[in-house]
Amino acid sequence: MSAFRPPKRWVLATDLDGTFLEGSRADRLRFYDWIENQRDRLILVFVTGRRWSRIEPLFDPRGSSAESDVPVPRPDFAIGDVGTTVFDGYGQPVEEIQKEIAARWNGANARVQNLLAGEPGLSTQRGELAYRVSYDYDPKLLRPAAIARLQAAGFDVIMSADRYLDVLPRGVSKGPTLQKLAKLQNWPGDRIVTAGDSLNDLSLLAAGYRAITMGNSEPKLLTVLGDRPTVYRSPYPGIWGIVDGLRHWQLGDPF
Numbered sequence: 001m002s003a004f005r006p007p008k009r010w011v012l013a014t015d016l017d018g019t020f021l022e023g024s025r026a027d028r029l030r031f032y033d034w035i036e037n038q039r040d041r042l043i044l045v046f047v048t049g050r051r052w053s054r055i056e057p058l059f060d061p062r063g064s065s066a067e068s069d070v071p072v073p074r075p076d077f078a079i080g081d082v083g084t085t086v087f088d089g090y091g092q093p094v095e096e097i098q099k100e101i102a103a104r105w106n107g108a109n110a111r112v113q114n115l116l117a118g119e120p121g122l123s124t125q126r127g128e129l130a131y132r133v134s135y136d137y138d139p140k141l142l143r144p145a146a147i148a149r150l151q152a153a154g155f156d157v158i159m160s161a162d163r164y165l166d167v168l169p170r171g172v173s174k175g176p177t178l179q180k181l182a183k184l185q186n187w188p189g190d191r192i193v194t195a196g197d198s199l200n201d202l203s204l205l206a207a208g209y210r211a212i213t214m215g216n217s218e219p220k221l222l223t224v225l226g227d228r229p230t231v232y233r234s235p236y237p238g239i240w241g242i243v244d245g246l247r248h249w250q251l252g253d254p255f
């Protein structure tokens with residue numbers, strides 16, 4: 001009698017905006033349906049700049065939230081807030097990782113705001129965030145000295161889309177948090193595929209796993225990434241880019 005061998009599982013760790021959420025309604029329905037049909041062999045991880053309260057409405061089965069006319073599959077894990085939070089699919093923090101990030105941030109919100117007080121070209125994004133401070137910025141007005149001051153004070157700064165500025169605990173971003181989660185969950189690196197489209201995905205796409213960039217990627221992201229054997233540059237945007245990349249990496253053929 002042959003032993004039961006569970007099918008090998010693989011991990012799709014994908015950005016949301018411009019990536020997993022981008023596509024026509026009909027094709028998103030088809031793609032999400034394919035994803036759901038793969039769930040016994042696929043581990044789905046969202047890796048996003050969004051906070052949990054802006055992730056959860058996407059799963060509404062009626063697809064009735066203002067920005068999601070199609071319900072999005074509930075992931076196994078969600079890394080939110082540009083890598084500073086990590087949850088299971090129901091919004092429960094993964095404490096082993098979350099505690100370490102919280103300790104590294106050490107309640108620095110007010111300290112960051114003081115460091116940037118009076119700086120031109122910054123407007124605070126709405127909402128209190130736990131382990132980061134995020135701004136909208138004006139690239140014509142923001143002074144490089146402001147960034148240097150943050151870095152000297154021990155923070156990491158990620159700017160993306162010529163609009164978003166995230167101040168993060170040093171060493172914490174999308175890629176490192178996915179690496180911590182992979183270690184905790186014992187996911188082999190060669191079973192992980194990442195997907196993203198903007199500069200805040202850089203550490204995710206450069207983490208050494210197989211990666212897919214979208215046809216609608218921020219040009220600066222592609223420049224900084226350069227040519228790497230682990231990165232496949234799809235010419236297609238959003239979900240079509242993911243589909244194309246999954247074919248490229250021989251992980252499935254959704255369409």
Ligand SMILES: [Mg+2]
Pocket residue numbers: 015016017018019196197198
């Ligand atoms: Mg994106």
